[in-house]
Amino acid sequence: MADLDISDVSMSFVDRSGKEHLALDRISLAIEHSEFVCLIGHSGCGKSTLLNIVAGLLTPTEGAIRCAGATITGPGPDRAMVFQSHALLPWMTCVENVYLAVKQAFRGAPQTELMDRAEQALKLVHLDHAINKYPFEISGGMKQRVGIARAFAVQPKVLLLDEPFGALDALTKSSLQDELVRIVEKTRTTVVMVTHDIDEAIFLSDRIVALSNGPAARIGRTWKIETDRPRDRLQLTTDFDSIQYRKEVLEFLYKREPFPEPQNN
Amino acid sequence: MLRQLQQPWVGSVAIFVAFVCVWAWFTAMPSASVSGGDAEYARLAGQSAPGQQASAIPSPWAVALRGWELITHALDRDNPNNLGIAWHLTYSMGRVALGFTLALIVAVPLGFMLGLWPACYRALDPFIQVLRPVSPLAWMPLALYTFRDSTISTIFIIFICAVWPMLISTATGTASVRAEWLNVSRVFGLPRLEHVTRVVFPASVPMILSGMRISIGIAWFVIVAAEMVGAQSGIGYFIWNEWNNLQIASMIVAIVLIGGIGLALDVILKQIGERLSFRE
Numbered sequence: 001m002a003d004l005d006i007s008d009v010s011m012s013f014v015d016r017s018g019k020e021h022l023a024l025d026r027i028s029l030a031i032e033h034s035e036f037v038c039l040i041g042h043s044g045c046g047k048s049t050l051l052n053i054v055a056g057l058l059t060p061t062e063g064a065i066r067c068a069g070a071t072i073t074g075p076g077p078d079r080a081m082v083f084q085s086h087a088l089l090p091w092m093t094c095v096e097n098v099y100l101a102v103k104q105a106f107r108g109a110p111q112t113e114l115m116d117r118a119e120q121a122l123k124l125v126h127l128d129h130a131i132n133k134y135p136f137e138i139s140g141g142m143k144q145r146v147g148i149a150r151a152f153a154v155q156p157k158v159l160l161l162d163e164p165f166g167a168l169d170a171l172t173k174s175s176l177q178d179e180l181v182r183i184v185e186k187t188r189t190t191v192v193m194v195t196h197d198i199d200e201a202i203f204l205s206d207r208i209v210a211l212s213n214g215p216a217a218r219i220g221r222t223w224k225i226e227t228d229r230p231r232d233r234l235q236l237t238t239d240f241d242s243i244q245y246r247k248e249v250l251e252f253l254y255k256r257e258p259f260p261e262p263q264n265n
Numbered sequence: 266m267l268r269q270l271q272q273p274w275v276g277s278v279a280i281f282v283a284f285v286c287v288w289a290w291f292t293a294m295p296s297a298s299v300s301g302g303d304a305e306y307a308r309l310a311g312q313s314a315p316g317q318q319a320s321a322i323p324s325p326w327a328v329a330l331r332g333w334e335l336i337t338h339a340l341d342r343d344n345p346n347n348l349g350i351a352w353h354l355t356y357s358m359g360r361v362a363l364g365f366t367l368a369l370i371v372a373v374p375l376g377f378m379l380g381l382w383p384a385c386y387r388a389l390d391p392f393i394q395v396l397r398p399v400s401p402l403a404w405m406p407l408a409l410y411t412f413r414d415s416t417i418s419t420i421f422i423i424f425i426c427a428v429w430p431m432l433i434s435t436a437t438g439t440a441s442v443r444a445e446w447l448n449v450s451r452v453f454g455l456p457r458l459e460h461v462t463r464v465v466f467p468a469s470v471p472m473i474l475s476g477m478r479i480s481i482g483i484a485w486f487v488i489v490a491a492e493m494v495g496a497q498s499g500i501g502y503f504i505w506n507e508w509n510n511l512q513i514a515s516m517i518v519a520i521v522l523i524g525g526i527g528l529a530l531d532v533i534l535k536q537i538g539e540r541l542s543f544r545e
Contacts, residue, residue: 056452057451079452080453089446089463100455136545150453
């Protein structure tokens with residue numbers, strides 16, 4: 001049984017004038033346990049919308065999503081999310097931010113255990129030294145580490161990442177990708193990640209799912225990335241398969257689904 | 266030396282000195298109103314014309330002297346007609362503090378509720394929009410009639426003028442919490458109470474505090490006028506009383522003091538705001 005079963009999900013929005021816009025058109029996708037799937041596509045194609053539907057933040061107009069067999073009706077502790085803008089609460093220290101999430105996921109557990117879990121999660125992302133710091137006192141990369149720690153701390157079945165490294169510089173980005181790979185391999189968590197970075201997708205994924213351009217986005221193409229793990233960033237640059245994937249994804253994004261021209265009206 | 270001259274306070278001091286010079290020059294000139302035909306009238310009225318040559322507006326020295334007198338007698342309260350200026354200011358600040366606190370107690374919880382339940386906000390909005398632009402002084406006769414007490418009436422006036430900015434900014438702050446924080450709350454399944462106390466409230470603290478800062482400014486504005494109309498003490502009463510006694514210098518001293526205290530209140534609220542608001 002798939003960990004996450006997206007079946008025939010459509011999503012439409014009603015704009016101010018009352019007109020209906022179809023954003024996602026009958027998306028079906030089954031994601032296996034401990035599979036790492038990247039959703040890729042042009043900005044505005046609806047990949048974040050799909051992720052928000054999986055998170056339970058949006059209700060699809062049609063179709064259903066099952067997480068480990070149970071139909072999703074809203075957010076739940078079986079799914080955790082890492083947001084694009086770290087989304088830490090600035091009035092809480094790093095550990096308090098993680099604790100707030102842990103407390104809901106393990107309701108009824110003694111406080112010392114919850115605190116321990118929060119601290120362990122921060123240690124997992126090498127933030128032992130920043131436990132009692134406020135978000136404004138740490139760098140952007142560190143904030144996103146806290147975001148990742150918060151998501152892993154609740155021990156979700158499925159981890160959802162919404163362009164988590166989009167705002168980071170290239171070096172910080174690769175160190176966080178390495179961190180993510182390490183933790184995902186350790187915890188065997190199922191991951192769905194939205195990105196528009198092709199190299200990132202090839203480095204991290206078991207499968208890349210490319211969406212066609214919106215409106216009414218569909219699944220355009222998927223690639224199974226069968227490069228052996230652990231993957232070496234440097235080696236990937238010369239690896240024949242990975243060059244091939246890169247070429248195909250690029251072709252899909254720039255030839256088959258070129259970025260829509262801005263309309264003049 | 267040159268660098269010291271470039272500091273911002275140098276300009277301020279220069280402006281102040283220039284202002285005092287111009288002021289002194291104007292008040293040293295014989296007043297136009299008592300020259301010519303008016304001098305004739307003054308003589309007829311039994312007054313000596315030369316005595317009237319000074320301007321009606323006191324000179325800077327006269328004001329400074331009067332200021333010194335008022336400050337040295339600031340704590341006098343030997344008889345009710347001769348209350349020291351510090352007492353008047355204390356009465357005014359006391360009324361502002363009471364009215365403002367009452368407004369705070371009403372506005373923040375109510376604003377919070379309106380922010381959380383948009384339907385309530387929409388229902389109450391027409392009333393807020395109609396009452397908010399009413400000059401607080403328009404309430405004065407009604408307040409005097411209802412409460413039959415000038416002190417309670419002035420406190421009510423302060424309440425009614427301080428309540429709106431706090432109410433509206435609290436409601437706006439509560440209703441416009443950043444979507445990403447609301448999403449965090451939902452994704453990690455915060456229960457309603459925790460959502461309100463740990464996310465919505467801290468997120469709206471900066472807005473609540475800026476509402477408080479606006480309110481205290483307005484309250485200090487309004488207290489002077491309210492006390493002119495319906496009080497037997499306070500800085501507004503003091504100014505009106507000195508006007509009746511034609512003590513222009515006292516009025517100017519009072520204006521400066523009102524400005525200084527208003528500034529102090531604003532600075533205090535600003536610092537409380539900076540201390541209690543989160544940093545990003």
